[in-house]
Amino acid sequence: MTNRTKVAVIIGGIGLAAAATAVGWHGSQPSLGMPRAHAATATQKPVVFTPPPDSEIPKGKFGDMIKLGENVFRHPDIYAKSYVGNHLRCSNCHLSAGRLADAAPMWAAYSAYPAYRSKNGKVNSFEERLQGCFRFSMNGKVPKLGSKTLIALESYSYFLAKGAPLGEKLAGRGYPKLPKPALPVSYSRGAVVYAQHCAACHGATGQGQSSGGKVVFPALWGPQSFNWGAGMGSVKNAADFTYQNMPLGMPKSLTQQQAWDVATYIDSQVRPEDPRYLGSVAATRKKFHHTKFSMYGKTVNGVLLGQPDQAKSTPGVLPK
Amino acid sequence: MKNQLKIRLLTLIGAGLLSLSLSLHSALANPDSPGGKKIALIGAEPGIPSCSACHGATGAGQLSAGIPRLAGLTAPYILAQLEHFRHGTRENALMTPFAKKLNTTQMQAVAEYYASLPVPRPSGANPPVDQQLRKQITMGSSLAENGLSQSAMPACAACHGEAGLGVGTFSPDIAGQSAAYIADQLHEWKANDRRDPLGAFMRAEALHLSPSDIKAVAAYFASLPGASTAKGATK
Incomplete structure (x- = not known):
């Protein structure tokens, strides 16, 4: 693994002639703050960065915290049990446990905070951003700032970001943005794409599938999935993610139109209530879902999406 | 590497067919046996040797020889593989002739039989010495x-x-x-x-x-x- 990373780093360095001589990473030796990323000088090309391998996790208490963070990331239903209300994993959306470029890698997210977010209209610390994942994507309870769970996740992300430059645009952050679809998005075309390309893993009714009692393929809708406040509930986010990363191992095998359509289909299903619910779907849509990318509050197949109790769940309580 | 494996497999098959088919034929030729078990253990007529000759009576396979364990695989999976062997979508010089002799009912039966067997696993207790x-x-x-x-x-x-x-x-x-x-x-x-x-x-x-x-x-x-x-x- 170490060698592989080194090769990747070196190749990256060669690609950027300006930085070729600055490649200073020496395998498993401590990096002494030597940047592993290669700043582009002449052009404003995004910076290519490779996170360190697990073998570089330091020994001692900090290393233990990093490892705990990685465990939470892979198995929140075990390591952050009291804060989650479904069997999704952080690594379902942040692939390769937060390492994979273009799959919302944690090394790129880490250095992007603190940041202003229009979602809540304030500057969010990284920990506050993590709280949002628990509240919405995990349909959970929010761990307090400074709680062990958040410190562990932050430590793991810090570790992955070690050597990444601050204030630079990192290649691979988030999901690559798709251009607008050529045709208006279509729920019914999306249903066909879903049946052909997604149902084998995620199940015909979006319920996901397990192996030996452990969820392997996450539920995409219904009571076991993310709630209406989650980022993946945005058709745009879901389309960006899907085009780049789905089906697993076959990135960009769907057309962009298929990605838009299937994201529309998935995000037009029932799911747990938005925890910010304001007493009516209309008011909640107006305040929190006032965008064409949210299906919340729209009527699809005769169902007004977003009504409480459509997909009954108890936030922060794991379903059996 | 592939040829070596084939030779390895063919040798094993020869030995296995002789010993297992001969010894099991008389003992298990019970007309009441479910079809799948019969095909698995003593083969089917005409000229279909038992699966157990290679995959073992318990479906454990012969792991070091590269003959897979069948016990505990799902019936739809085993059936699909047999169909692939029959139609040549999955190429395997050893399995294809056998699969071509089985009809779908027989395949289904034998798939269900192996799916029903308890799964032998490594104990995981002792890490390998090597x-x-x-x-x-x-x-x-x-x-x-x-x-x-x-x-x-x-x-x-x-x-x-x-x-x-x-x-x-x-x-x-x-x-x-x-x-x-x-x-x-x-x-x-x-x-x-x-x-x-x-x-x-x-x-x-x-x-x-x-x-x-x-x-x-x-x-x-x-x-x-x-x-x-x-x-x-x-x-």
Whole structure:
């Protein structure tokens, strides 16, 4: 693994002639703050960065915290049990446990905070951003700032970001943005794409599938999935993610139109209530879902999406 | 490597057919036996040798020879493979002639029989003594659990589960499966073996793997005891 990373780093360095001589990473030796990323000088090309391998996790208490963070990331239903209300994993959306470029890698997210977010209209610390994942994507309870769970996740992300430059645009952050679809998005075309390309893993009714009692393929809708406040509930986010990363191992095998359509289909299903619910779907849509990318509050197949109790769940309580 | 395996298999088949078919034929020729069990243990007429000659009476396979364990694989999976052998979508010089002699009902019966058997697994109690094998297993566990983020190769566990137990009809149970068999299959996918629509996933996956990666993941899954003792599932 170490060698592989080194090769990747070196190749990256060669690609950027300006930085070729600055490649200073020496395998498993401590990096002494030597940047592993290669700043582009002449052009404003995004910076290519490779996170360190697990073998570089330091020994001692900090290393233990990093490892705990990685465990939470892979198995929140075990390591952050009291804060989650479904069997999704952080690594379902942040692939390769937060390492994979273009799959919302944690090394790129880490250095992007603190940041202003229009979602809540304030500057969010990284920990506050993590709280949002628990509240919405995990349909959970929010761990307090400074709680062990958040410190562990932050430590793991810090570790992955070690050597990444601050204030630079990192290649691979988030999901690559798709251009607008050529045709208006279509729920019914999306249903066909879903049946052909997604149902084998995620199940015909979006319920996901397990192996030996452990969820392997996450539920995409219904009571076991993310709630209406989650980022993946945005058709745009879901389309960006899907085009780049789905089906697993076959990135960009769907057309962009298929990605838009299937994201529309998935995000037009029932799911747990938005925890910010304001007493009516209309008011909640107006305040929190006032965008064409949210299906919340729209009527699809005769169902007004977003009504409480459509997909009954108890936030922060794991379903059996 | 492939030829060696074939010779290995043919020798085993010869020996197995003689000993097992002869000894089991009289003992188990019970007309009340469910069809699947009969085909599995004593073969079917005309001229279909027993599956157990190679895969063993318990369906445990002959792991070191690369003959896979069948016990505990799902019936739809086994049936699908037999159909692939019959139609040539999955190429295998040994299995194709047998599969061509079975009709669909017989295939279904034998698939259900093997699916019903208890699954023999490695105990997982003692780590292997062999240093090199231990190294391979460690390397394999990283590939299986993390994939290769640099080349966007998903973790094997993302489809087979962290304990390697497989998912429904999508991915087979490979915990404790023959390492030689897993490695052979990965090499075949890498060489663009078509097989079936789901094989597209394995072809995409195998393309990322070097020969030493293949050895490593094969050794890792062969070592798994099957229970959910994968990292993270225990604490």
